[in-house]
Every structure is written in structure tokens, then in C-alpha cells.
Amino acid sequence: MKNAAGAKPIYIQIAEWIETEIIDGTLSADEKVYSQYQLAEQFNINPATAGKGLTLLLDKEIIYKRRGLGMFVASDGHEKLIAKRKEETLHGLIKDLLTEAKLLGVDDNQLVAMIEMERKKSGEGTS
């Protein structure tokens, strides 16, 4: 999971990894999140760095702290993350898509048609 090419700071990678665990349902609402020591062992990193990743999620109120018990997934953590990914990731992808379309001279109608076609293809593929 440590990618050298992107080289995102490791604590951000830790936060994103936990986010994905929450989005895909591995961790559900009010479930206990891994401690900084578990994360440190698992990813071979300093516990303070792992703690920084957890702090990121605490600040965004995706997880919450229960004194002496550890960190837990916020009841609306899943929704928050979905909204955030829509806002950040999806919008980013759409922006890239529009830039590329402009470069290639593909207009909006063509673009929508292409999206429709792609959806049909993948729809057939899964059914």
C-alpha cells in the first residue's frame, strides 16, 4: 500500500486506507477502528505517524474517540465519506474528462453519448 510513485505522506495514506475500509463496509458505524499501535505493526510505521492518520479522521469527524476505549466509526461516517468522494474524486475526474474532450474536439453531445454507450457495455457485462 505504500506507493513510491505518488509518495503521499504515509499518515495520509493511512487515513485514506481507513476511509476505504469504511466506504466498502469493512468497518461499519460505531465499530471500533484499529488503534495506532495495530496500524503501526500492520504497516511497519512509527505509532506516532499512525496516530496522525487517525487524528486526520477525528478532525473530519469521520471517527470519534471514547475515553479509554479507543476510536469508533461515526454513525454518519459512511455518508460523509461518500459525499466527500463525490465532491473531490468524481469532480476531479469530470474536470479531467472535460479537459481531454476539449483537447480532442469532442462536444458535449458526443461525450454524453459516449458515457451512455459505456454504461450499456458495462451493464451487459455484469448481468
Place this chain on the structure above:
Amino acid sequence: MTAIEFNNVTKSYQSGAHSVLNHMNFSIQENVLTGVIGRNGVGKSTLMKLIAGHIKVSSGEVRVFSENPFNSLKVSANTILVDDTMSFSDKLTLQQILKEADRFYANWDARLAKRLFDFFSFHPFAHHQHLSKGKKNTFNAIIGLAAHCPLTIFDEPTTGMDTVVRKDFYRALLKDYIAHPRTILLSSHHLEEIEDLLEDILLVRDGTIPFHGPITDLQDMYVKLVGKEEKVRAHVVERSSFGSQVNGSFIEVLVKNTFTMDEQARLNEEGITIVPVPANDAYVALTSGSKGGIDDVFNSATTD
């Protein structure tokens, strides 16, 4: 609590000679795992020996557990310095050395020592002076780990170890540190191997400390700009660049991370990507003597 304190420390090996450490000031908190990082010959080992009380300062003051470490029983009893000059009696077998270490170190973890000893396939009746360089350092590292000293110092512990042993050693160090938190100093030339293990970095350059703090702060100080050469060049003239690499029409430039949100957006629109860098790149930028990278040496040679 503060474990180590340097107040205006200067060290030169001969009076009047150039000083290895120059008016150095820093303090290290208890139970932090700190990497002591720097290029060859900047004074890392001197700094570590001063902390362990093996040598004396020329001027200034070193405090370890609130005491001057030189000639301090308290510091000696609570500190271990592991490096490749550790010497043991040539009359003792490795097994006997471990037994003596058990007698000597108050917190000695005999079970851990035995398990590491077996894992790294040492022969109980072998003698330290007959071990290979890598094996010697592996044995020294076992002593360093199992001693569980409140202040544990590893000076280039992995010299001569093969890749597999190095990885195993660092993993053992991390696991033991999680189980028994203590103040640890670790030096290595391979920052990329240890950066994830560290909480703080103490960067040494020309006998001074240009950076001391969380490794994540060091990473955040620099970014790489990647994009079409002419576009990137237009931006970096205003900022000092710390090395660049050209790949076809694309260029990667390492710069200080001082971009505002607006600037970042503008860079993105121009097709320039801002990429975070590993601590190692930031370290190279902070410790390289002159601006530019190795490529520039060859570029100027052709234009002269």
C-alpha cells in the same frame, strides 16, 4: 520529559582544529524514536558518542537524564550505544556474552535475545571476533535491542547486513519499541529504509542542525512539480529549485512547498502536477551543498 539536551555544544578533536560540532542546540523528548540523519562526515557519530558519555565536549553542555553523561554512572547504566566498534572479550563465546549482558543490563530481555539469536542462526560457541562484518553488526544489534535501555543509540547498525536481515532488524526494532517505548536514536545513510519507522528527524549538516522535528513536517516542506518543461521552467525561476530531472519533454523539479491554493489551481490548469515527495528527497534538498542536481554538472560542462 526531556531525555537529551544540547546547549551550545562545540566539539573539536584537536584544540584549534576545525570543530566537528558547532554551537549545537537541541533537545529530545523521552520515548521518541528519532533518526539522526546527515551526509558522511558531518558529525553524527561524534554527537552520539557525546550523548553516551564516551567523549567530552570542547565547550557547551550536554545533559542526558539531567546529568552530564561524561563519567556519569546513571547515564552509563541507562544507555547503550551500538556501533561497529563494539568490542567484547575474545575469550568469551557468543552464548557467554549474552549471559554476561544479562548480568550487566538491568532490563535485559533474555527471551528476546535468545529468540533473535536463534532466528539469525548464530552458533552459541562461535567467537565475536571471527564473525563476518554483517554477522557482527547483527549480533551487536541483538544486544542493543535486548538490553531495553531507557536510552538506546544505534549508530549505523545495519552496515554490512544483507537486505533481508536489514528488513528483519528494522521490523524487530519497531515491534520491540511498540512493546517497550523508550528513547531511541538511530542513524543511517538510507533514510528511505527507515523514514516510516521514525517519529522525529534530527538533521545534521556542517556541525549544525538545519532541521529537527516530525518527519511528516520535513516531507511537507518540499514538493515536486511535474509537467511540460517550458511551463514548469516559467514557474520555478522565482523559486529556488533543488534538483531537476528531464524525461523527454517532461521535467520534474523539486521546490519548496510555498504554493497558495490559488497558485496550485493555476498550476493544475497549466497541466503541471504537484507531487508530494518522500522524506528522502526533502533530506537531499536540505543537505545538498549547491543548487541543482547531478545533471547540471554535465549541462554546464557542455555550455562552457
